[in-house]
Amino acid sequence: MTSTRRAFVSGIAGAAGVAATGLAAACGSSNGGGSTATPTAQATTEVTAPTTLGKTADIPVGGGKIFATQEVVVTQPTAGSFKGFSAICTHMHCTVGTVANGTINCPCHGSQYSITDGAVKQGPATMGLPAKNVTVNGDSIVLQP
Template identity: 60%
Template sequence: MTSESLQPQGAPARRTVVAAVGATGLALGLGACGSDEPPSSGAGAADHGGSGGSAAAGSGGVLARTADIPEGGGKVFAAQGVVVTQPAKGRFEAFSSTCTHQGCAVNRVADGVISCPCHRSEFSAADGSVKKGPATRPLPAKKISVAGDEIRLA
């Protein structure tokens, strides 16, 4: 007698359940590796900072204070889909936080590098250019304005 013949009437066979679980896992895995085109929204980005970001920042409100952005580093603002960097003292840059490889959200800025956790692409914090693939296109620049100690998304 096989284990499948011991299944209750109407219950799926073990092989059917295992195959369905495997297919679901495969579908989820492939969904994370879509095309090279970024998604139409910044959904999925993570805000890895403390104070400074607000929902109003997308409409010209204060995104951060200059003191919030470390020299040689930066901060990701998930809700606004932007990463702000300070590659040199007093110089602030902003880029899309959506990786150009497959649309994951970048999550870290340190030592002059913006990092994407999904496939380990790295971008320059100074100009958004690709420092390490698999990404082949730079992060698009975003417009910001700095007045006093306030950084605003333009």
């Protein structure tokens, strides 16, 4: 009877894993909104030393720029005020795709975040983008560890 119970439990666990994998793949490959973007692996890039991202002139006032390799987005909500946020959407871990009209936009499912504080402006994401420590050094934007 014990081996039958184990076989039953193993079968249920295996089926649940397959179902969960299928659901995750279905959600992650959705192109609702016409996007073909796919989720990225969870953040694996860890900054261990200051990294120069670019020039302040590259970040438009009221907009921003995505640095995908470093998984950070830098915005300039008002002239001379620079903000850094994770470029990984909190919904399904896609890399955000654009910064426009005062929002950071994810191409996978349409989540939008504020360029001022990273707060969710439009779901399905329910959590804002975590802040990243960026500083200005002369005319350069620097990501701090």
